[in-house]
Amino acid sequence: MAVQMHVAHSATVKGAGVVAGGPYYCAQGSLWTAYFNCMQPGFFAPLPRVAALRAEAEARAKAGQIDATTNLASSRAWLFTGTQDPEVERDVVEALLAFYGEYKVATVLVKDLPAGHAMVTLSAGNADCAATRPPFINACKYDAAGELLTHLYGPLNAPAAKESGRLVPFDQQPFGDRNLSLDEAGYVYIPKVCETGICRVHVAFHGCRQGAVEVKEQFVREAGYNRWADTNRLIVLYPQAIARSSWSQFNPRGCWDWWGYSGPDYHTRNGGQIRAVKAMLERLSSPRK
Numbered sequence: 001m002a003v004q005m006h007v008a009h010s011a012t013v014k015g016a017g018v019v020a021g022g023p024y025y026c027a028q029g030s031l032w033t034a035y036f037n038c039m040q041p042g043f044f045a046p047l048p049r050v051a052a053l054r055a056e057a058e059a060r061a062k063a064g065q066i067d068a069t070t071n072l073a074s075s076r077a078w079l080f081t082g083t084q085d086p087e088v089e090r091d092v093v094e095a096l097l098a099f100y101g102e103y104k105v106a107t108v109l110v111k112d113l114p115a116g117h118a119m120v121t122l123s124a125g126n127a128d129c130a131a132t133r134p135p136f137i138n139a140c141k142y143d144a145a146g147e148l149l150t151h152l153y154g155p156l157n158a159p160a161a162k163e164s165g166r167l168v169p170f171d172q173q174p175f176g177d178r179n180l181s182l183d184e185a186g187y188v189y190i191p192k193v194c195e196t197g198i199c200r201v202h203v204a205f206h207g208c209r210q211g212a213v214e215v216k217e218q219f220v221r222e223a224g225y226n227r228w229a230d231t232n233r234l235i236v237l238y239p240q241a242i243a244r245s246s247w248s249q250f251n252p253r254g255c256w257d258w259w260g261y262s263g264p265d266y267h268t269r270n271g272g273q274i275r276a277v278k279a280m281l282e283r284l285s286s287p288r289k
Helices: 002-008 031-037 048-061 069-074 089-104 144-153 218-222 226-231 272-285
Strands: 015-019 076-080 106-110 119-121 138-140 166-171 185-190 200-203 234-238
Touching: 002 015, 002 069, 015 144, 031 106, 048 069, 048 089, 076 089, 076 138, 089 106, 106 144, 119 144, 138 218, 138 234, 144 226, 200 272, 226 234, 234 272
Parallel strands: 015 076, 076 106, 119 138, 200 234
Antiparallel strands: 166 185, 185 234
């Protein structure tokens, strides 16, 4: 989802941090392709060719459905794949590296940590770094949030020893409803300095089975972003997705839409979830009343 938001709105979204994610439009609108080709590729389910995915991006840009892809050359990306990840193969993340390479995005790939399928932290979450289980946050003695943010934003002040900002739940219903797999409430972390001053906004998309319905507030409190936000004038937006299993929408793990369950335009500016998150960002940047 971070990749889709980055590519669709590259004029304003200046980078993406991606944990165990594949290239833009990898699933090509297919749940089958998402589950096999874009997670566990093999002889009978090969990864889509990067050239084909670039062609899709170029076609969407030409049609005015995403921002001009030339914007990507001035952006940055931080990618991560754990050596013990049983869900998403390293080849998938390396395909994202190749996709970004086509656009000369300043990208780094971290691929040598013995982590499972999870957001990795210094000490929060599962004690076993190789675990792949809720809350999908693993204590690996590695600050992924800090490394990610530093690559995207440049040199940062050291994180606060303890959070001092506010984690605020907000109503997501004005931005979309359960038909978009959006939960009723999302979260935003606001450092004290951002209550009255100008700050940047970082969007943190949770993973599948990692929304508040599944793990309560563990992701929004323990993923590692908030302490860095306090000392670096960053607001952190934590939008929330939920599981849906209906005849019209199959999303049983509460994933953000990266295969098309919300409609064929899911990977463009017209996609329902992308429009919803963009509207959240616009609300955050609007003048205070």
